[in-house]
Amino acid sequence: MxxxxxxxxxxxxxxxxxxxxxxxxxxxxxxxxxxxxxxxxxxxxxxxxxxxxxxxxxxxxxxxxxxxxxxxxxxxxxxxxxxxxxxxxxxxxxxxxxxxxxxxxxxxxxxxxxxxxxxxxxLRRALILGGIGTVALVALGSVIAAGSLSRRIVAVAGTARRIAAGDLDASAAGAAGKGKDEVQALATALDTMASSLRGQLEAERRFTADVAHDLRTPVTGLLTAAELLPPGRPSELVRDRAKVLRRLVEDLLEIARFDSGVEQADLEHVGLGAFVGSAVGRLRMQQSLAPDSVVVHRLGREETISTDSRRIERILANLIVNGLRHGRPPVEVTVQGRTIEVVDHGNGYPEELIAEGPRRFRSGVAERGVGHGLGLTIAAGHAKVLGAELTFGIAPGGGACARLVLPDSPETES
Incomplete structure (x- = not known):
């Protein structure tokens, strides 16, 4: 009720x-x-x-x-x-x-x-008829009054959902309408919270971008200096850590671009099944993966879509690498229509990630291994630019399952 x-x-x-x-x-x-x-x-x-x-x-x-x-x-x-x-x-x-x-x-x-x-x-008849009529009028008035209050609360709740979805410019006070009652006070408090949250997110975005830009030059110099070290195990360790640090900086810069809202999709017509097979092949070569570590399944007829192939390849690479790093091979990639599923055979995604989505610098539970938690965050960012839906869950046979559903016509961000 x-x-x-x-x-x-x-x-x-x-x-x-x-x-x-x-x-x-x-x-x-x-x-x-x-x-x-x-x-x-x-x-x-x-x-x-x-x-x-x-x-x-x-x-x-x-x-x-x-x-x-x-x-x-x-x-x-x-x-x-x-x-x-x-x-x-x-x-x-x-x-x-x-x-x-x-x-x-x-x-x-x-x-x-x-x-x-x-x-x-x-007198008894008059009281009965008058009472029934009065109750009917009160019922009508109460429904109208309750409906007005309910509509205002529903409007404020809708604004709260928009804020939770990322629209921090939504105004709950405007949705609540005029008045000086408790609903308006709630809406004002919600707007104040959204404004504070917007300021915190902007400060976090600027900090991430500034740190990434400031670290890029010294990390590049560090990597160059590491290449000049004489051969040996210590030199290999230094070069390996320097490369990891450079990848982290590049990931932070990519996330900063997502936060700034300047990313746009570069659309082209792509045969999805064939493209996914080629992208997985390139990933095997780049990561020196065994042929049976990643398996591609193509179901149904080939679907040609208008999308950004570079971003799809980036999403696939992050999902597959995450599955190999935190799960168990083989990682199975299934293409059917406009849907791509990436399934590993590990312990599955943590419940918190399934419910709330990926968060930066949160890699999940210990069973999923260690990491900065940026791979899935970047994949989600690319999916948002494409207007696609990226969800995380548990595969029917166990293991982590990531599902990417591409739109008919991408809603690119400006």
Missing amino acids: GLRSKLGLIFVLVSSLAILVLCVAVYTQAQSARLDRTRSFADERIQAAAESYDRSEVPVFGARLDDPDLPPPLRDAVMNGKRATFKTAAPNAKMWAAVGVKNGRILSIVQDYDVNDPSMNA
């Missing part, structure tokens, strides 16, 4: 209870007033009858002396010297009035007390 339904139901229940209590109170008060009027009328009649009897000893108004049907509580009250009235219970309710007269006798009168009084029946 949504917020709109819950608020509407609460309003209707509260209003119905209030109207019910009010109707019962009005009806009870009307019954009490009717009973008081009947008592007063009976008391006036018995007074007049007693005065007439005292003068002429002739009962009037249908009064009777020492009526044997006189209710005992009323008889006791009169014996104590009181003038009293008494109403018997339904059915056949009656209103009695009695008073003591001369010679120790009791003069009494009795009249019917109709429970089904027409005026009370009319």
Whole structure:
């Protein structure tokens, strides 16, 4: 049940209870007033009858002396010297009035007390119809009011999702509309949080770009100097670490370009299945991989698409290298239509990565090995430039499964 339904139901229940209590109170008060009027009328009649009897000893108004049907509580009250009235219970309710007269006798009168009084029946019908109509109006008003509140909250929630997806310029206060209530306060707080987050991300992007640019020149010099070292195991270790450092700097620069939003796809028509086979072959040569370490499967007919082949090759290389480094061979690459799947036979991606996507400098759990966590981040960045969908999960037979779904027409970033 949504917020709109819950608020509407609460309003209707509260209003119905209030109207019910009010109707019962009005009806009870009307019954009490009717009973008081009947008592007063009976008391006036018995007074007049007693005065007439005292003068002429002739009962009037249908009064009777020492009526044997006189209710005992009323008889006791009169014996104590009181003038009293008494109403018997339904059915056949009656209103009695009695008073003591001369010679120790009791003069009494009795009249019917109709429970089904027409005026009370009319009042009861009016209260029921009025209550139902009021509840209906309250229900309509509550649905309208709750709908307005619900729409504003849904709009703020939609803006929050846009901010979570990376649109930090989205305004929750604008989505919430005008007002100075709690919803507007929530939207303002959300905008403040987004502004703070935007500032932090911009500072992080600048720091990453500055560090990468500042390290590029000394790392290049370090790599050049390492090549001049005499042959030997220590020299090989230095050259190897220098190359790793250079790759890290290049990865940081690539991520900085993604963060700046200047990357664009260079589109060309590509036969996807044939291209993936060629790209995997080039990767085997560059990485000196065994032929059976990476296996390509092509299912269905060949699909020719308009895309950026360089970025697809980069995505494939990062996914395959990640599978070989953190999983177990063979890494199976399956091409079907516009979809490319890369599956290894290791322990699979960690749940956090599957749920939230890759993050830089977070390589996952220990079973997936060590690393800077930049390979999958860069692959996701290239996929975003292509307008493709890159998801991570667990393969049906176990192991990590990365699925790249290319769009019909790439939505390139400007």
